[in-house]
Amino acid sequence: MSEKFFITCACGHRVSVELFEAGTSKVCKNCQSELRVPDTTTLRELNGDRYPLLSPVQKILKTLENSEPPFDGLCHACESQQATFSTPFRVSIMVERIVEEGGEIRPSIAGGIALKKGKSEETWEQLRFPLLLCENCQRSFERSRKWWQMKTKLKSLSMVILLLGFLVLSYFNMEAVAVLSGVFAVVGIIAFAMQHRVNSQVDTFIQRWIYNIRWIPETLETEEEFTVKVGESSPFEPVISIK
Numbered sequence: 001m002s003e004k005f006f007i008t009c010a011c012g013h014r015v016s017v018e019l020f021e022a023g024t025s026k027v028c029k030n031c032q033s034e035l036r037v038p039d040t041t042t043l044r045e046l047n048g049d050r051y052p053l054l055s056p057v058q059k060i061l062k063t064l065e066n067s068e069p070p071f072d073g074l075c076h077a078c079e080s081q082q083a084t085f086s087t088p089f090r091v092s093i094m095v096e097r098i099v100e101e102g103g104e105i106r107p108s109i110a111g112g113i114a115l116k117k118g119k120s121e122e123t124w125e126q127l128r129f130p131l132l133l134c135e136n137c138q139r140s141f142e143r144s145r146k147w148w149q150m151k152t153k154l155k156s157l158s159m160v161i162l163l164l165g166f167l168v169l170s171y172f173n174m175e176a177v178a179v180l181s182g183v184f185a186v187v188g189i190i191a192f193a194m195q196h197r198v199n200s201q202v203d204t205f206i207q208r209w210i211y212n213i214r215w216i217p218e219t220l221e222t223e224e225e226f227t228v229k230v231g232e233s234s235p236f237e238p239v240i241s242i243k
Contacts, residue, residue: 009030050063071129076132085132093124098121
């Protein structure tokens with residue numbers, strides 16, 4: 001989800017532009033006049049970006065430190081009411097992985113396939129920011145959070161049921177167990193080949209709320225591996241500390 005930019009025509013109509021259109025011409029749909037799109041730095045400044053030369057992560061940290069938009073206390077969802085609740089989010093971003101020894105796939109002595117994972121060292125950075133919501137939006141957020149938690153529990157329950165079904169099947173039909181074991185081995189090989197990469201897809205529940213915050217989508221879209229954790233909501237306090 002790329003950031004939205006606008007330029008204003010002489011007729012007063014706002015024209016939507018993309019960042020890559022900087023330096024080109026754009027036609028106003030209202031009066032058909034041709035407008036010149038400014039350079040990227042000016043375009044960002046015209047759209048309220050006080051730190052156009054900083055990276056998205058640096059912009060988040062800077063605006064948090066100074067309590068500036070989008071962390072000035074306005075609700076991130078409706079953007080019309082003052083926030084009364086704050087929910088902490090923590091994004092762990094993998095910035096470096098050093099593989100000291102490569103893994104391998106080889107037959108085991110007892111038969112089957114043995115997987116050996118390569119040794120590696122990983123460096124992660126933490127980005128912490130609050131989701132600020134007004135009272136009405138907070139109620140909607142809590143409803144969606146409860147539904148998300150319920151779906152997570154149902155997924156865990158389904159895995160337990162599948163495991164029990166596998167055990168029952170193994171008791172009555174050993175041939176089927178052999179086939180399933182082969183399938184699991186193939187899945188294990190694929191997971192190993194992918195080096196157990198962290199799932200960088202943000203859950204729909206999380207995406208719906210934090211992608212309204214400026215620079216968050218750009219930050220996550222540029223990272224290959226990250227995790228997102230949600231904390232418990234509390235009454236909003238204007239002073240926010242960053243570690």
